[in-house]
Amino acid sequence: MRQVLSDVLGGHRLTEAEAVALLSARNRDVWEIAAAADEMRESRVGDAVTYVRNQNIHVTNICKNLCGFCGFGRSPGSEGAYLDDRDTILRKAALAREREVTEICLLSGVHPDFTVRSYEDMIAWVREAAPGVDIHTASPEEIVYAAGKSGISTREAITRLRDAGLGTLQGTAAEILVDSVRRVICPNKIDTATWVRVIEEAHRLGIPSTATIMYGSYESEADRIRHLAILRDVQDRTGGLRNWFRSRTCTRTRRSTVRGLRARGRQGGRIS
Ligand code: SF4
Numbered sequence: 453m454r455q456v457l458s459d460v461l462g463g464h465r466l467t468e469a470e471a472v473a474l475l476s477a478r479n480r481d482v483w484e485i486a487a488a489a490d491e492m493r494e495s496r497v498g499d500a501v502t503y504v505r506n507q508n509i510h511v512t513n514i515c516k517n518l519c520g521f522c523g524f525g526r527s528p529g530s531e532g533a534y535l536d537d538r539d540t541i542l543r544k545a546a547l548a549r550e551r552e553v554t555e556i557c558l559l560s561g562v563h564p565d566f567t568v569r570s571y572e573d574m575i576a577w578v579r580e581a582a583p584g585v586d587i588h589t590a591s592p593e594e595i596v597y598a599a600g601k602s603g604i605s606t607r608e609a610i611t612r613l614r615d616a617g618l619g620t621l622q623g624t625a626a627e628i629l630v631d632s633v634r635r636v637i638c639p640n641k642i643d644t645a646t647w648v649r650v651i652e653e654a655h656r657l658g659i660p661s662t663a664t665i666m667y668g669s670y671e672s673e674a675d676r677i678r679h680l681a682i683l684r685d686v687q688d689r690t691g692g693l694r695n696w697f698r699s700r701t702c703t704r705t706r707r708s709t710v711r712g713l714r715a716r717g718r719q720g721g722r723i724s
Pocket residue numbers: 515516517518519522523524525560561562
């Protein structure tokens with residue numbers, strides 16, 4: 453491990469096999485990895501820290517996907533399902549502006565009726581209530597769905613949202629970018645290649661994005677590293693990833709996911 457850390461600090465590009473080995477480190481070894489990472493951070497970017505003041509607006513929890521790990525999404529008409537109207541979005545955005553946020557994130561379910569026009573409208577309402585605030589919305593999953601509903605390409609959809617005022621694309625719906633895992637934890641979502649294609653399309657159209665990882669449900673350590681390697685390759689090609697969010701599935705979600713996985717296992721899915 454020490455040799456790998458020394459090599460990386462000397463400029464070596466970590467391989468996936470090496471990264472998987474580092475993930476198995478425990479106890480004091482973890483601190484050695486953290487110290488090496490801190491040294492790398494210091495040499496590359498110094499001590500400057502940047503951040504955004506963000507307000508999430510969850511426009512709707514109605515979602516066509518109903519992923520097994522998600523406690524937020526609801527089917528249309530089910531108990532607790534809601535969809536904010538124009539006035540509610542205007543009010544929430546105005547409140548966010550009063551709080552002097554620099555970014556408003558429209559983070560919602562994949563509403564089965566949403567078209568590209570729906571996103572254009574929501575962006576316009578936020579711009580009206582909070583001019584000058586960066587608007588962060590529309591994951592690759594939402595782009596693909598809305599483009600399909602609108603009968604246009606994803607490239608056209610991103611272009612229209614950019615022209616409407618989209619600032620940055622949401623890198624959500626990434627979960628774990630390994631299709632054998634996605635087929636189990638979020639079978640209704642786009643596959644890895646589509647997620648990567650749409651994110652890179654946005655970057656090339658001048659729209660940077662975030663990227664996420666949701667870990668702790670079903671994937672192996674090698675799957676986590678594959679995910680990170682894919683994001684590293686995206687960044688090599690476009691330089692359009694601005695930040696990276698990680699979230700761990702909570703215990704309750706993990707239990708329900710595992711129950712779902714067992715059911716899938718009985719149907720012939722991969723269960724370890
Ligand atoms: S697509 Fe998102 S909001 Fe919808 S069920 Fe899946 S995780 Fe939840």
